[in-house]
Amino acid sequence: MARVTSADVAREAGVSRTTVSYVLNDTPGASVSRVTRERIRETATRLGYAPSAAARTLRRGRSDLVVAVLPDWPTGSVVDTLLDHLTDVLATRGLFVLVHHHRDSRSLADLWRAVTPHTVVGLAPFAPDDLRTMQRAGIRVVGTAQNADETSFDVAQRGIGALQAEHLVAAGHTRIAYARPDDPRLGRFADGRLAGVRAACAAAALEVPAAVPVPAGEPAAAAVAAWRDAGVTAVAAYNDDVALAVLAGAAAHGLRVPDELAVIGVDDAPAGRVAAPPLTTVAQPVAQQSEHLAASVLAAIDGADAPPWPDDPALVVARGSA
């Protein structure tokens, strides 16, 4: 069974391909009689005509496809929400979003041999080579500062870390430690958040916190013992899973939380909300972030200026642990 083309529809409906194209694309300014219109549509449906995306793209020089490039690391619900919203917003412009999970080790160049995207949205920074290839291929790139090596996401990470530290400082802690994840793929995130914690501590004239790796899913008994011996009274954790591991470590040593050790996470994960004590955490206002991403992409497509990053994107949810 050969593919059904617009020529088949035209022949069957007794018109030219031109008319078929006009009708099926609702080309403005094309005036085709009502009955012809109906007949063409009916014929297309009956034959099961599906236009060739490749031919369309080749002819128009641009596709309706937006590729979102995600980093390799486990992304979670925030990114899901972001993409969901982006998909909705772009759908109103007739654009489709497809997601590519990118391994840093591999070049993106080969991907453009398989697809001709309208626009590429980067949620991770691109390698300079990749950026150059895309620019040369005339692909529009959004979501990452094109010349700086820092994305708005990096900035957001720093803000999150700062918020954690400021909360701890405000509660009177003076010796703060940082619990970072041991998954190397999370490094870039962790570095950003840690930088924020350190900046806030420095601003409060406190000693700069040391970072110790705390694997999620194992009680952090050793780390907690070391902190206790060093006089640390509060720890900022990379995320809620890491914070929960710290909580378990404290329990193992009979340390009372938050009196003897305060703990703050990031994510506002369900597990933290039902921990004992309930975990204090930093929540990201996903709705706001989603709006911003979608607006940035739209602006880029329209050649407008990018909207400013919202002022105060994250917030502390104070519960029992800090």
Add this chain to the structure above:
Amino acid sequence: MARVTSADVAREAGVSRTTVSYVLNDTPGASVSRVTRERIRETATRLGYAPSAAARTLRRGRSDLVVAVLPDWPTGSVVDTLLDHLTDVLATRGLFVLVHHHRDSRSLADLWRAVTPHTVVGLAPFAPDDLRTMQRAGIRVVGTAQNADETSFDVAQRGIGALQAEHLVAAGHTRIAYARPDDPRLGRFADGRLAGVRAACAAAALEVPAAVPVPAGEPAAAAVAAWRDAGVTAVAAYNDDVALAVLAGAAAHGLRVPDELAVIGVDDAPAGRVAAPPLTTVAQPVAQQSEHLAASVLAAIDGADAPPWPDDPALVVARGSA
């Protein structure tokens, strides 16, 4: 700046487009002198030539793109791992994987106007209409039983539920309850797991468990009280987040776990490993599942038979809570 085409490379290198195509695609059987080869490659790089995916696809009638269609619900790390592996395996065949997060309410038909995929991998079942459109467009579809309305994922979900119940039954429990999530998007998963639990209970001649919605992230105090009053001694939870909420509910009533109430989750999430008591759970052997998915897709591409679903895909990780 106009797009660089193979004609530009040909002119600049002093050869025909034919030769450029042969060299850049390493066409077998094309014998081009070494120095010409080098010159063409060098010229292509210098000009920043990127072949047009659309033209290539149009000409060959098939693209190198595989689209994975995911359902709308929060997917999490298992699916990430699956896709990661699939991407790796297909890369060895020169294929690229792009992911589409699909809302059931919306038709997939429009997507095929933006891309011409080589193959579509469905991790959720497709609507009959969508399936028909794809077949007509000559798109190969994998990963979902094409005529039955049940995917291998549905089967897997039932197996998980059965495992939970069997573990509880083996421990001597006779009154078992089911805690399902309140996120409606998870319904399909929850139904499958619940069916497995019920089947296993029926097989053990026990009363069929009632399902009560337990929101993740809130101590399930009311649900636990009701279970206690009804003489329930064990609960199978949809996943670890829900199980943790049950654990918190038990704590709120001073119920000892597992003696007065046993709890089993699904996922082997980090938070469950550091809970008090550590959560007993069902772990999915992601590596095996990944192999199976990748092998299925490869088989479909090669026109071979799909490999059988592995016998015993999930396993109970017994810890403190059941």
Add this chain to the structure above:
DNA sequence: CTGAAAGCGCTTACAG
């Protein structure tokens, strides 16, 4: 060993 030419399926300026 290399090139001229056809054709994939579409859209759109142009002619009628």
Add this chain to the structure above:
DNA sequence: CTGAAAGCGCTTACAG
């Protein structure tokens, strides 16, 4: 109001 024709950029049978 409708059609014939060009051309998007590539690959590949064919001729030399």
